[in-house]
Amino acid sequence: EADIYQTPRYLVIGTGKKITLECSQTMGHDKMYWYQQDPGMELHLIHYSYGVNSTEKGDLSSESTVSRIRTEHFPLTLESARPSHTSQYLCASSGWGEQFFGPGTRLTVL
Amino acid sequence: TQLLKQSPQFLSIQEGENLTVYCNSSSVFSSLQWYRQEPGEGPVLLVTVVTGGEVKKLKRLTFQFGDARKDSSLHITAAQTGDTGLYLCAGALNSGNTGKLIFGQGTTLQVKP
Numbered sequence: 001e002a003d004i005y006q007t008p009r010y011l012v013i014g015t016g017k018k019i020t021l022e023c024s025q026t027m028g029h030d031k032m033y034w035y036q037q038d039p040g041m042e043l044h045l046i047h048y049s050y051g052v053n054s055t056e057k058g059d060l061s062s063e064s065t066v067s068r069i070r071t072e073h074f075p076l077t078l079e080s081a082r083p084s085h086t087s088q089y090l091c092a093s094s095g096w097g098e099q100f101f102g103p104g105t106r107l108t109v110l
Numbered sequence: 111t112q113l114l115k116q117s118p119q120f121l122s123i124q125e126g127e128n129l130t131v132y133c134n135s136s137s138v139f140s141s142l143q144w145y146r147q148e149p150g151e152g153p154v155l156l157v158t159v160v161t162g163g164e165v166k167k168l169k170r171l172t173f174q175f176g177d178a179r180k181d182s183s184l185h186i187t188a189a190q191t192g193d194t195g196l197y198l199c200a201g202a203l204n205s206g207n208t209g210k211l212i213f214g215q216g217t218t219l220q221v222k223p
Binding site: 006031033039040041042043045048050088090092094096097098099100101102103104106 | 140141143145149150151152153154155158196198200202209210211213214215216218
């Protein structure tokens with residue numbers, strides 16, 4: 001079954017820690033995206049990729065970085081987490097306009 | 111600048127009532143999607159509209175795309191408690207097939223029993 005996965009679903013960590021949020025999709029989509037969302041609010045695009053070795057920054061400035069070494073995998077890394085990074089992070093992929101979302105990672109930085 | 115404005119932002123109604131959510135922009139979209147999101151989950155795609163004036167029905171939900179492809183509406187008939195959630199519209203600008211979407215700020219719907 002084609003799908004999009006994110007791990008972990010929930011993460012509580014201390015300030016200064018390095019973290020990687022995982023995102024994988026089995027749909028063979030070239031385009032992948034990372035969004036940041038506060039509860040009940042709109043989605044803000046922070047990174048996107050058109051394919052392997054392609055990454056671009058989104059509309060919302062973010063201290064996170066991403067990589068795209070394989071088509072199906074699009075991890076997001078924070079080198080030094082801070083309380084201001086507390087948010088929900090959503091990964092999505094698309095083939096033709098429609099985006100399909102993973103379940104999200106709820107990150108809390110203490 | 112909010113390219114895609116949704117209204118209302120919050121809506122609390124009784125089960126059985128009808129409601130309409132609006133999504134408006136000054137930009138022309140090649141397509142527009144509607145998503146529903148529950149707390150702690152990712153948005154789930156409900157429908158995609160691509161043709162100006164298009165109307166799509168999904169059980170009790172009716173989606174309409176404006177003739178000029180700048181606006182859209184979602185109408186729910188006889189709302190149920192299971193319809194509770196955040197509804198998001200998202201438009202695709204026809205800019206080189208980037209696949210990027212412009213999201214509205216969302217409409218939080220609460221349906222009370």
